[in-house]
Amino acid sequence: MDLAIQRSYNSIDDPFATTSAWTDFEYSPVGLGWTMHMGRVLRGSNKALCSSSWTVASANPVFEKSDGSRQIFYEQAFDGHLTWMTKDFWRAKCIEGVFIVQSPDGHSYQMTKKGNSFGAVSSKQTAYYPERITDRNGNWFNISYQFLENGVMAMTKVATSDGRGLHFNYVDSKLSKVVDVGNSREWEYTLAPGAGSRNYLTAVKRPDGHSWNYSYEATPGVGSLSKVSYPSGGTIDYRYGHVDFLAGTPRSRQSTVVTGKIAKAGSEESQSGNWNYVYRVAANELPVNRVGTSVTHSYSMPPDDRSQVNITQVTDPAGKVVEHYHAGYHSVRQAPTSVGIYLGRTSDHENVLLAYQDFVISSQIDVVAQNYTSNSFNPVARVPRIESKSRVGERFTLTKSDFDEYGNARKVVEVGTNFADRTYTRENTLSYHVDTDKWLINSIASAVMVSEGERHETKRQFDANGNVVLESVAGAVSSATYHSTGDVATKINALGQLDSFSDYHRGIPKKETYADGSTVSRSVDDAGNVISETDARGNTTKFTYDMLNRVTSVAKPSGAVISVAWTPNTRVVERGGMTDATSFDGLGRTLRREASAPGEVPVWVNYSHNVMGELIHQSYPNSMMGTGYVYDGLSRVIATLNGNPVRTTNAQHINYTSYGNLYVVNQDSTGRASIDYYRAYSDPDKRERVRLAAGESVNGSLFAIADVRQTRNILGQLTAVSMDGKTRGYGYDSRYFLTSKTDPEIGTTTFERDAIGNLISQRIGTGPATIYAYDSRNRLTDISYPSSEDAAVPNAPAVKNTYDANGNLVVSLSGDISRSFSYDENNKITKESLSVGASTQTLGYAYDSNEALASITYPSGNQVSYEPDAFGRARAVLPYIHSVDYHPNGMPSQISYANGVVSTMGINSRQWPSDLTYGQGSSRFVNSTYVYDPVGNMVNINELADGVYARAFAYDKLDRLITEATTKVNRQYWYDRTGNLTYLRTPTGLNTYTYDTATGLLTGVAGGFSRSFEYDRAGNVSANGYNTFGHDRANNLRCTDCGTALEKLHDYDGSNMRAQTVAAQGTTQYLHDSRGLLMQTMESSLRKELIYLGWRQVAERSIEMN
Template structure:
């Protein structure tokens, strides 16, 4: 038997037969006789062969048992795909259990299972990693014991849902389940409760969190199914419209609408930009549902072609990249084995083990290798820059140790929730300890350099974080509105409050004292920013949602009036400034989207690369720089030309010398000292347990640095300079101002 799909794929099935019964049959009537009927059989699939795009994917089934279960499955496919799996089954005819897979293995890997007499799974060991289960009298799961012997207890079931759950580290979760089998409330490990409401069709209609606005959900349409779903929380409203097949065709989130359309086969053929009628088209699907052409909003295109074990993408600049794919019996499950780039010097080849985990990646003659233990946890990485890094693993796969090349060993400790609780570093770097809440929020991070602590509200929003350095406490506060959106930050040291007045989507509409208003494009990109000093910044938007213009003016005088050009890949190709044409710039890129030409105020420029993507030369105007790399290590060895520099490295691959400076690192490794041997140029740094810098000492003057939870530096404080305080102000992640006192 065979079938053909759109000329792209053929499937051929071969069958064998298995005798059902050897019993003798009796017929009573005018005369009596008996006979054996050996031809009463059931068909069994012996082979399935799929040929897709010229590549063959074969699955052969053999060694069937009396119940029609194959004992061996052999698969083969393109680019080295070959695997034979052996299977055994849990057979208990008294309970009509004849199809449960008990053990399965192929070279290098195995899964073993055990069952009770009712067919409940008691244990599963996958490549040496075991999970076990127990059951109550009703057959519900009573305990699950995960690797490292960590047991979760489930009890008080209702409608098949555990209403009580006890986890290690004293984490207890309780639920209330309705007679309809819906969870109507859940109390988390911190004993804070969220409640849920449902309609008569058991559809979720409300979510009430421990604090803030409740979420309400309503539906419109027929009794069965619905044509729209409306989710509201405070002033934020999301309306989703559905077609007759319950596919979303329109989503209106806070007034920003995105639409989706489908072809007659149910495949997406258009998705609009936010708040716009233009968008992205998905076209030329083949009979297997694979897209052949994507047309962007600016009419640039990306094409997809499929070959025998290959997939090629031709991008918006007409550069083609081809992936070579290993397959087995299923062409929809493949693994990349090679990448052919538009520039062959950058081609990539991969090797994989029997589990299809990557064991090596080679590009431009440089190979990175990966090793695994018998549990198939990553235990080593060998790369050109640092040699071999080894990792210790516990039964759950947590990293327990790390050694980079010839460096010392870092050790890691975990609690019974598999949360990292302690780190000890080599070479005298401060050890770190961590604690957590019963909802897994970080509470403290302590080291001999600095201690951090965190507090949260009932909805688990971070409300404050404190860092203690040299006995000084710096506390940052965070305020939220009733939709859990960031409303304000209280700065450390000064206590200054910066308010953001978030809109319904949580985007800041002001930065108090610095920005009076912010408006946005539907995509979320800022449209206009009005600063408190009267300066106005405006952005226009490209059809691909990139910024197309950037203008800054005050009282009608433009300081910047730039227009941006892009190629089809979104690479910046030009900047034209009508306020000052001397700042006009143009850029060119190679087939790998690497910057190769740059013309601007500096003159004309060219940049060249090797196959690994390292810059080999850079000529910008009158500056000529040439870069050389140490063979086999991929490390930058020297720069020559307009300036000359050589570089040294430590075991971690950190730069230890270059450009006339020396650099020292601890065992983390964090940069701890620059120019330690030169008192006049010496700078020392210290860090907290999250590896955020907390102080810098230059010429004997110590300055404290505080970073917020989002990674932005908030302040610098220098007590010895009349308590000099520098505060950095942000709009989102962009620094827009700094305030210096005194």
């Protein structure tokens, strides 16, 4: 149960311009207009809280939530008790004189503390406060109050059932301090006198010593908040005006409204933005519909007659206009209970229409009905029934119906359409778990989703406190149990695997025990922060926090401590010698991130946002050039500017995006274009691709070179992908686990799944199955392969994996080949060994205090040292490379080899490689420059050393290579509509590539050279006209020229990395690291060690063996 104290603000009506008087306003210990409480009930001071039987609801209690919003309680008859209901289904009961308020999620408020009275003399109200709040699981808050010197009731203490506590201190009837008792944190409040001889909140100092500041200097709008200043320096200024929303009614009067807002994120003009608000009040009534005694009004978006609705026009800093429409007093004269409902909004990009379902909740006469007519209208709860969003060429509609008495829709239909060739419909049927004693009325018990003949069902069962104890999702069943506090005690999945959670503190389990018996333990402080966590291997990570519960340090089991320092505008992370500093603007948006270390060139990236918070530019590292973004009125990107200097509209390449008609069109400045067709139901921003056509823009239209169509099931999973007559199909079982895949090349592969979706068998066609097994943590432990398709090909051996308590793979056995791993306290690999028969080869790893790779020790004992810098970049590969320098984007700029060769690499303004040199002394034996097209395809390699390696390239609009020209030869490439290479013209002639019309597999090459290809059932090449190839059922190449004198046999480890080749010439063993990089080859007389800088091989060491 979260302990949240909310301070809310409602601006007052200007006493100098409205009928309000200073004496009408409540004296608040937090300042005029502000409230701070945990919910309260207001009722006329001349009426007892539980009094009833009033004809008109104007005498009823009013519930004010902690956020300041208010709802009237209307009388109901319920189980013999006096009961009230609000229009959003909060309930109140008077039981033995105690007024109890219940929220729809089961929270109960006992309003037993009578407070002070306030308001105009003719309408004095008394406030009643909760002394206890209890959630559905029995957790509670106890709240204490006192009358201050000025007679105002105020909170003094909050105590919770789990030991948390808050104290509120007051000086001269003003809040001075809120104290988090168990954590020694304080929030200090400053109030000052102002207009109307009232006190105004001017500052709130956080526990970190930084403050929010407030001003009240608006004119008009005297007494209302005029400026909010963030601790980070941002500000929001408010302007006010006056509007008579009740014009033409007996209660006509001016109301104070916001007419403008200026947000400033910093001192620069670009960091400031102005919002303007204009109000128009309805003068005429909407069209009336009568059915018997029922009266409704009809409307559309945009309204047919703007005089029939209240309009709020909002213009943002970019000049984009959104108009919001409400039912005014004159809009619904004959149905006045509809006054104030939100009808929808319009803009240049989207129109939104809203409609509602009404539920009469009381026989009383609603308050609003008295403003315009003498007719009696009962109060209604109004719940959304229709939400329709119309955009260019498309509409998305959510329709709810078949409501129960609590406003829950039992049927929900979602429709997305482009009004032409595509309409998507999805229907949901819902049932609810309702507990009227605890007042749990919105929990979904079952949901059946149906679309295009498919069905997906979710079912839930609940305990007596409304916690989900059983859930079936498409037939996959899981269950849970709970502690008395409502915290999860156990979770059991569909396989029956049980995880338990115990010893909770502040809602966090201090111990987790998993199905295999492994445990994770934690220490938790009184603020709910995890201060240490010990993993299943017994290694502990420790954390510290500041007074705002932000992490300030992380001490891993080994290595340097990570420290984090915060200011209102910065976050600085330090580890070892590295500093990672992020700066924020005054409204909390990232401005810059810079990594630095002693002796290193800082690396930084700048970010620019508009005042609406949209990212409009992100620089390349250490550059004022980067990527810019332009948005439409719905915050969708409509232009991406690549190679864009900051604060300009110039760019080296621009991609334009437009939206509508259930597709997204992308066109760039080079003529490339694509149309991304999608399906969506009621939410246009939840899109699922159904087709992608790509090619060239010709006279504003797309000339498609490739067209891929996709079909999806009810959950959005792919069921088919088609291109030029070839289709890949995907099948699912009733639980929506993937159970089959049909490929043109090999036919259907079937997958058998266990109860939670783990793959337990796989077979192609009617062939034998590969079997998989898992441990109780669902980690793959065993793979059993069937015999090879060709009896001459060795069978794939069974694989057996074992893991440590943290889930790290420690041993993988594949026949007589074994891989083993060791890990440090931070779960980084320190050793990995490969054993092939009697031969064992081991790689060792060491790390610096920042966990960057410091060295690798090869099986020969040769150690390669990387001398990582504070950023974790290798500064050497000793003894082979003496130094490595870097560009800010992480690409090497210079590599100095031990033999005196120096390689330099430059980058262009978009930070792509621009030049490469290799030389020794003044000699350059490689001197290349690179030229790119605007999308990054390399179009020229200019070789300045001798010209031999110069190249020129051209591409089609799908970025496929179509021509290649060198100093000696030219080549041309052609493709079919599925992307297969069909022709290759070389100086020796035209090569033709042919494919099987059914499978799409390459069958042969004819022309300058010829090949013919055969395949096994898994689609692996089994012959090419010169050699034969044998694959086992793990799809590993086990032999070439199988069964002949030229035969080569290959063995693999459990990760399918080649470990050994046996041929007539001898045996070669291969050692790969865990990334898959080949680190060593070993023959009977020669060992080769391959040395890497990152993923790039930079050296090779040969060692002769006796």
